Amino acid sequence: GQQVMQIPQYQHVQEGEDFTTYCNSSTTLSNIQWYKQRPGGHPVFLIQLVKSGEVKKQKRLTFQFGEAKKNSSLHITATQTTDVGTYFCAVGSSNTGKLIFGQGTTLQVKP
Amino acid sequence: NAGVTQTPKFRVLKTGQSMTLLCAQDMNHEYMYWYRQDPGMGLRLIHYSVGEGTTAKGEVPDGYNVSRLKKQNFLLGLESAAPSQTSVYFCASSYSGAANYGYTFGSGTRLTVV
Numbered sequence: 001g002q003q004v005m006q007i008p009q010y011q012h013v014q015e016g017e018d019f020t021t022y023c024n025s026s027t028t029l030s031n032i033q034w035y036k037q038r039p040g041g042h043p044v045f046l047i048q049l050v051k052s053g054e055v056k057k058q059k060r061l062t063f064q065f066g067e068a069k070k071n072s073s074l075h076i077t078a079t080q081t082t083d084v085g086t087y088f089c090a091v092g093s094s095n096t097g098k099l100i101f102g103q104g105t106t107l108q109v110k111p
Numbered sequence: 112n113a114g115v116t117q118t119p120k121f122r123v124l125k126t127g128q129s130m131t132l133l134c135a136q137d138m139n140h141e142y143m144y145w146y147r148q149d150p151g152m153g154l155r156l157i158h159y160s161v162g163e164g165t166t167a168k169g170e171v172p173d174g175y176n177v178s179r180l181k182k183q184n185f186l187l188g189l190e191s192a193a194p195s196q197t198s199v200y201f202c203a204s205s206y207s208g209a210a211n212y213g214y215t216f217g218s219g220t221r222l223t224v225v
Binding site: 006031 | 152154159203212216
């Protein structure tokens with residue numbers, strides 16, 4: 001079935017540094033979603049990317065969908081302590097049509 | 112407007128005991144899902160429903176059963192709990208089932224099987 005690999009698994013940064021997480025697939029994706037989960041919380045939908053090469057911004061967060069629609073990235077500029085959490089990418093399963101989640105990237109920010 | 116509500120929030124079971132997790136949504140969503148989350152494994156789909164009276168298997172359905180008797184409720188049952196079912200369980204709902212709409216998640220149930 002559909003799988004996505006997400007890297008890195010963990011990232012520790014100093015507050016103010018940038019952060020990027022990557023999501024890679026071996027097959028072409030129709031779309032990709034990104035979620036954020038705060039420690040002890042539940043996943044919260046951030047955004048969906050659909051078009052090849054698409055770039056969307058939400059304040060300090062920049063989401064990008066690769067030209068071949070096989071990879072995506074989430075970049076945070078000048079991290080803050082409020083950015084702490086786990087970021088997941090999610091794609092539609094070829095088996096069920098439902099969301100399959102990557103393993104997530106856990107971000108720690110040192111103040 | 113509560114969104115997706117899960118009960119209970121925490122539970123400890125002994126091996127072999129049974130329990131039911133309840134998920135309720137007030138957004139009139141047709142599609143509902145049960146995921147489990149384990150360290151380093153992300154979220155894995157257990158079962159899902161595309162409407163009242165329907166259920167289907169996800170990636171990891173063994174040991175679980177589900178029912179969707181009412182549109183707003185989706186129940187997850189463990190008939191004979193095993194330590195391998197220790198996990199955090201999340202319910203989610205969505206407007207569309209085609210993986211092109213964002214999912215709304217509940218706050219989760221932390222289950223420990225001893």
